[in-house]
Amino acid sequence: MLVTWRYRPRKSLIQSFDPRAWIIFFLCYIACTVLFWDLRYLLVLFGMALVAVFTSGIKWHEMRRAWLFIGGFIFFFSFLTLLTGRGGIELYKEEHVIHRLAAGFTLFGWRPTLVLSAERIAYAVAMMVRVFSLASMTILIPYSLNPALYGVTFRGLGLPDKVAYGMDLTMRFIPSFGRDFQLTLDAQRARGYELEKISGGLFAQVRKLAPLIVPVTIHAIVASEDIIDAMDLRAFGVGPRTWVDELHYRPRDRALIAFGVAMLLCSIALSLWGFGKFWVPEFLLQLAQ
Amino acid sequence: MSELPLVIENLTFRYRSRNEPAIRNINLRVQPGQVVLIAGASGCGKTTLIRCINGLIPRSYKGELTGSVRIFGQDTRGLSLARISQMVGTVLQDPERQILGSRVINEVAFGLENLGLPREEILRRAQEALERLKIAHLRDRETFNLSGGEKQKVALAGVLAMRPGILLLDEPLASLDPASAQDALRMIRQLADEGMTVILIEHRVEDVLAIHPERVLYMSDGEIKFDGTAEQLADYVDYREVKLPAPMILNLAARMAPPPEPQWLPSGREGQREPLVEFQGVHFGYENGMEILHGVDLTIYRGDIIAVLGPNGAGKTTLIKHAIGLLKPKRGRVLIRGRDTRQMSVAEIASTLGYVFQSPSHMLFAPTVYEELAFGPRNLNHDPETIRKEVMEAIEIVNLKGYEQIPPLSMSFGQQKRVSIAAILSMRSRILVMDEPTAGQDYKNYISFMDSILQMPGFEAILFITHDVDVAIRYANRVLLVNEGRVVADGTPEEVLSDLERLETCRLVPTSLLRLNLDYLPSTRRFLSAEVLAHFSLA
Numbered sequence: 001m002l003v004t005w006r007y008r009p010r011k012s013l014i015q016s017f018d019p020r021a022w023i024i025f026f027l028c029y030i031a032c033t034v035l036f037w038d039l040r041y042l043l044v045l046f047g048m049a050l051v052a053v054f055t056s057g058i059k060w061h062e063m064r065r066a067w068l069f070i071g072g073f074i075f076f077f078s079f080l081t082l083l084t085g086r087g088g089i090e091l092y093k094e095e096h097v098i099h100r101l102a103a104g105f106t107l108f109g110w111r112p113t114l115v116l117s118a119e120r121i122a123y124a125v126a127m128m129v130r131v132f133s134l135a136s137m138t139i140l141i142p143y144s145l146n147p148a149l150y151g152v153t154f155r156g157l158g159l160p161d162k163v164a165y166g167m168d169l170t171m172r173f174i175p176s177f178g179r180d181f182q183l184t185l186d187a188q189r190a191r192g193y194e195l196e197k198i199s200g201g202l203f204a205q206v207r208k209l210a211p212l213i214v215p216v217t218i219h220a221i222v223a224s225e226d227i228i229d230a231m232d233l234r235a236f237g238v239g240p241r242t243w244v245d246e247l248h249y250r251p252r253d254r255a256l257i258a259f260g261v262a263m264l265l266c267s268i269a270l271s272l273w274g275f276g277k278f279w280v281p282e283f284l285l286q287l288a289q
Numbered sequence: 290m291s292e293l294p295l296v297i298e299n300l301t302f303r304y305r306s307r308n309e310p311a312i313r314n315i316n317l318r319v320q321p322g323q324v325v326l327i328a329g330a331s332g333c334g335k336t337t338l339i340r341c342i343n344g345l346i347p348r349s350y351k352g353e354l355t356g357s358v359r360i361f362g363q364d365t366r367g368l369s370l371a372r373i374s375q376m377v378g379t380v381l382q383d384p385e386r387q388i389l390g391s392r393v394i395n396e397v398a399f400g401l402e403n404l405g406l407p408r409e410e411i412l413r414r415a416q417e418a419l420e421r422l423k424i425a426h427l428r429d430r431e432t433f434n435l436s437g438g439e440k441q442k443v444a445l446a447g448v449l450a451m452r453p454g455i456l457l458l459d460e461p462l463a464s465l466d467p468a469s470a471q472d473a474l475r476m477i478r479q480l481a482d483e484g485m486t487v488i489l490i491e492h493r494v495e496d497v498l499a500i501h502p503e504r505v506l507y508m509s510d511g512e513i514k515f516d517g518t519a520e521q522l523a524d525y526v527d528y529r530e531v532k533l534p535a536p537m538i539l540n541l542a543a544r545m546a547p548p549p550e551p552q553w554l555p556s557g558r559e560g561q562r563e564p565l566v567e568f569q570g571v572h573f574g575y576e577n578g579m580e581i582l583h584g585v586d587l588t589i590y591r592g593d594i595i596a597v598l599g600p601n602g603a604g605k606t607t608l609i610k611h612a613i614g615l616l617k618p619k620r621g622r623v624l625i626r627g628r629d630t631r632q633m634s635v636a637e638i639a640s641t642l643g644y645v646f647q648s649p650s651h652m653l654f655a656p657t658v659y660e661e662l663a664f665g666p667r668n669l670n671h672d673p674e675t676i677r678k679e680v681m682e683a684i685e686i687v688n689l690k691g692y693e694q695i696p697p698l699s700m701s702f703g704q705q706k707r708v709s710i711a712a713i714l715s716m717r718s719r720i721l722v723m724d725e726p727t728a729g730q731d732y733k734n735y736i737s738f739m740d741s742i743l744q745m746p747g748f749e750a751i752l753f754i755t756h757d758v759d760v761a762i763r764y765a766n767r768v769l770l771v772n773e774g775r776v777v778a779d780g781t782p783e784e785v786l787s788d789l790e791r792l793e794t795c796r797l798v799p800t801s802l803l804r805l806n807l808d809y810l811p812s813t814r815r816f817l818s819a820e821v822l823a824h825f826s827l828a
Binding site for chain 1 (some may be wrong): 290294343345348349369370373374375377381384385386387388389390391392394395398399400401402403404405406407408411412415431432433440447448451610613615634636639640641644646647650651652653654665668697712713716757
């Protein structure tokens, strides 16, 4: 059976809008964020995301796991970017080195050296802010969108009936998959299986994951077949369908859509005029001198 | 609609992947307003027959189909699935596999939405179906938070809202506690009395006989071997294959030689009560803050064969998951042989306590049954020769000899369930814990493997969760009643199950075997199976 994300009705900014309006605004926001590398622009967008988060009414303990997972992931990769300088080389040509730390040993004549430049720091921070902005806005959706309205929301956004219902099922499939994974992990641990003790080469490790991967995959396939049978048995897809839930735009929803679209158009224009490109704060450049 | 609701003529179907037909030469004519019970062992072709009636065969399940199915005079070959679904409503075995909507109202309205009916009509018909099943108060609840019984009713409401003339029910009682099962059956009888034709597949034959089905079919090897009334059924079928009401078994078994009285192992040492698992003031709740277990104190001793009974959602599985260390108490502690489970890994506990999960599909992964069964002992570092012995023994107990090289994932649900039990048996843990071992199993099979497990040497204690009071009567020497996160009764089956009022508060229904045992108790002084009771005289 499909389970849903931890949605519950809350008095919040996000839930005060029609879900279609919020999805449109969300898509505009995502597009704006990926247009810029300038930390000043990104901080404005991040500020908007923080407003949405702090007015969402979602308690910290509800989101803690998601934040720790995503936050850890972002910090790790931002730090890796800072160390290697990878990713930013397309945005800057020269580097102003602040500090150079050379290892006390060589590997086949090569001395590993850590270069800390103004550009690398600015790039790592910009990337972190950018990804945090995207994550903050995305994380709110499963907690704030009523699962009963997924289908009608996507239908209202112009998707055909079948695709809209498919999106509805897909959104609910993700937490259901998580639940099945946990059940399988529990069942195998009860047979003495220890995920922590998996060792060996890459192929050996993947092979040793079979007790988890196989049941979860098979279960997902069987569950999909059940879903198809259940849908077939109740005449799904025979013609245009009526959606029992109705959504109505109110002035505030139209205003949100207009704001989102205007924000996107402005961002595109600024971007075309050359604004919002990679920017290194002056004080970092001074540190390098 | 003067035509008969259902006419099946010379129906034979072979699945594309199999060599033999799953059903052959089925002929059936069903009158309106009848309840038709179809009984038979796992794999006898019951579900295939249902799929032929509701049109999933040949549309979703491909194969070779001959003969005809006519619904209200119309041959289903010429009808679309949508058209059939308006005449035939199907409730699948497990409501969890059928419910699509995230809220009750969305689930009940789903079929009507697909037919493109006007919104007002959908809401009216959905409300009608909810009211008819007395679940209008659930209208806006999330479906995955409902109890098993509520889910079953919601699935049924979703089908009834489409106003079918025929209702097909595939083991509707499998996941229900006895009181919910009784509610469901009463509702089914009422629907039939109002003119609906009901075709019901069920292993729990005894329960269905209580609503007086007009017709009973018995299927075996893909054929209808018996077609008659409930009264005639006892003369035809073997009471060891189909679970009949205890008084019927009593009459039949009295004509046979008395069965040898089984000696259940494990047994405790005389006069000694060695504690194996101790729950001390265990409190537990999930992250949402709702407490599920409220201070459970419980000791499992050597020699215990414990049946844990209680309604859906009482906290039985949560309680048992603490014993294997999958859940740790929020307050209090659980000790396994004196050691706190907080200081032990699940794998470490698994060598002492083997836990058979409710659903086999969450654990089966290996390419063969042999490999599946060897997985646990290998994790516990048993040596290869011992593993071979343990695996072969477990295979024999669950009656799967000859299946060693078959992939478990290609087997039927009943067979998979037996593989999942064997996979734990092969680990030779000292304590065996089983969550609903008999659910979805036919009578003959579960009696056979429960008999074997309880006669298997090496276990120091066995504990099983069940909804089946008769399984507790037959096998347990101790019964725990769990309700609302508390152990509300703990004692011998004779002590606990004699209190019918308390059983009722725990949504348990006295079975005919329990009533018979209560009548015989002054003579027998303990609960016995109907076969054994047949050779006792009432005091």
